[in-house]
Amino acid sequence: MAFSLSRKPILPITLEREIRTPPALSINGRIRRHHRDMLRYHWRHMGYLKETIEELEKQIDPPLSPDRKEVELLDGIPGVNKAAAATFIAGMGVNLTVFKSAKHLAHGLV
Template structure:
């Protein structure tokens, strides 16, 4: 597959993603308003988590599920910091 065909394939995929996101325009705009989040990231968030946040008890639960919540563990009075989980691509 040449560069031209690859660009066309990417273009077609982007059109399909736009069509699938059309029912979620409001959510995409809200997510896009977050610093560091663009339309592609918003699409990924919606694809991975959906738009019904009632399934999460709180924002902390969502962050923990997403693996971006740093842990803070204490043992014998000493605090041990733990890095957030590494997010893996499927």
């Protein structure tokens, strides 16, 4: 995020009014009221999405607590994060003996 000379984020300030700090002078005159409105809508929506994701992550954690060890093991694999580990466990479970072979497991992933 770009910051003004006062170390305040430029985008939230720009959404409210024209600003006269040097980094923002280049956008004054180019960002009209309509642009500010659209940026404000997007900014609010990004905030809403961030809050929603945080709420969903809080809801995902309790059901995973019995399988915490497995989540940590999967999370240790390069390219696999906690969300991917939770998705895998939700879809396949932790008892992989129910699958006849690795091919049978892989078929369940598709």
